[in-house]
Amino acid sequence: MKKKIVVFTGAGVSAESGIKTFRxxxxxxxxxxxxxxxxxxxxxxxxxLVLRFYNERRNQVIDAKPNAAHxxxxxxxxxFDVHVVTQNIDDLHERAGSKNVLHLHGEILKARxxxxxxxxxxxxxxxxxxxxxxxxxxxxxxxxxxxxxxxPNYELxxxxxxxxxxxxxxxTSLNVxxxxxxxxYAKPExxxxxxxxxxxxxxxIENLTSIKEKAGTGMQQLAERILSGEIVx
Numbered sequence: 001m002k003k004k005i006v007v008f009t010g011a012g013v014s015a016e017s018g019i020k021t022f023r024x025x026x027x028x029x030x031x032x033x034x035x036x037x038x039x040x041x042x043x044x045x046x047x048x049l050v051l052r053f054y055n056e057r058r059n060q061v062i063d064a065k066p067n068a069a070h071x072x073x074x075x076x077x078x079x080f081d082v083h084v085v086t087q088n089i090d091d092l093h094e095r096a097g098s099k100n101v102l103h104l105h106g107e108i109l110k111a112r113x114x115x116x117x118x119x120x121x122x123x124x125x126x127x128x129x130x131x132x133x134x135x136x137x138x139x140x141x142x143x144x145x146x147x148x149x150x151x152p153n154y155e156l157x158x159x160x161x162x163x164x165x166x167x168x169x170x171x172t173s174l175n176v177x178x179x180x181x182x183x184x185y186a187k188p189e190x191x192x193x194x195x196x197x198x199x200x201x202x203x204x205i206e207n208l209t210s211i212k213e214k215a216g217t218g219m220q221q222l223a224e225r226i227l228s229g230e231i232v233x
Contacts, residue, residue: 001081002079002080002081003080003081003165003166003233004080004081004082004083004163004164004165004166005076005080005081005082005083005164005165005166005167005168005226005233006082006083006084006085006160006161006163006164006166006167006168006186007073007076007082007083007084007085007167007168007170008085008086008161008167008168008169008170008172008182008183009073009084009085009086009087009088009093009170009171009172010086010087010088010170010171010172010173010174011087011088011171011172012170012171012172012196012214012215013067013069013070013086013088013092013170013171013215013219014064014067014088014090014092014171015171015215016067016068016069016214016215016216017064017065017066017067017070017090017092018060018064019060019061019064019090019092020060032053034147036049037049037050037053037054038050038053038144038146038147039146039147039148040146040148040149041148042146043114043141043146047130047139047141048130050141050142051127051128051129051130051141051142054108054128054142054144055126055127055128057089057108058108058109058123058126058127059126059127061089061090061091061092061108061109062109062126064090064092065092065095066092066093066095066096067092067215067216068215068216068217068219068220069170069171069215069216069218069219069220070092070093070095070096070098071096071097072216072219072220072222072223073093073096073098073168073170073219073223074093074096074097074098075223075227076223076226076227077097077098077099078227079227080226080233081100082098082099082100083100083101083102083160083164084098084100084101084102085102085104085157085160085161085182086101086102086103086104087104087105087172087179087180088103088105089103089105089106089107089108089144090108090109091107091108091109102153102156102157102160103153104145104151104153104154104157104179104182105144105145105151105179106142106143106144106145107143107144108142108143108144109122109123110122110123110143111123111128111132111140111141111142111143112134112140112141112142112143113134113135113136113138113140113141114134114138114139114140114141115134115136115138116134116136116138117152119134119135119136120143121134121140128140128141128142151178151179154178154179154182157179157182158182158185161182161183161185161186162185162186162187164186164187164190165190165233166190166191166192166193166226166231166233167183167186167190167191167192167193168192168193168195168219168222169183169192169193169194169195169202170194170195170196170215170218170219171195171196171215172196172200173200174200174201174202174203175201183205184203184204184205186205188206188207189206189207190207191207191209191231191233192205192206192207192208192209193208193209193210193211193222194208194209194210194211195211195213195215195218195219195222196210196211196212196215196218197212197213197214198212199212
């Protein structure tokens, strides 16, 4: 049976594909106030603005391509049972070939009913417009977990991390909760690697090695070490 590697990813993984992050200089927070575009209250107040914001993001994702980090993560599947738990709403992990991807914060290329969360639809077009409705007659909204909403996949993410035999944390500031708390459920004895060029406060994560590189470089180097057997699970 293949050993289980869990990779927990954040916006830094997709940044190298040209997808803007919220917190970086020039990122999305500088153009929009989160309260105006990424909360249930914003949706109730101005759904047109919310749809425009996510239509812009969706077009950015569609035009982006997976980078070295996405491909390096997928390459680990040659020898290991790899599960990606991501805070990202893009599909770059899947396009790079990763088979087991859990999206904590939703998926930008899907729409869902605004009255029934179980009604989720793959996007056929690049945009959701006012007047686009689900089968129950309600306006479609982005299939995104907004600030102030519950994270439906949180418990599943906890279970996946708890079963990890090696944990890789990459491209995340580890300060977006509750999602960031998932990494603390990995067993203390399990080896963990944190890839980020910055010093990321990681609290009480045990058995952790920091790799101070950008996502693509750091993940390629780590994947080579794992696949060569230098790092033993």
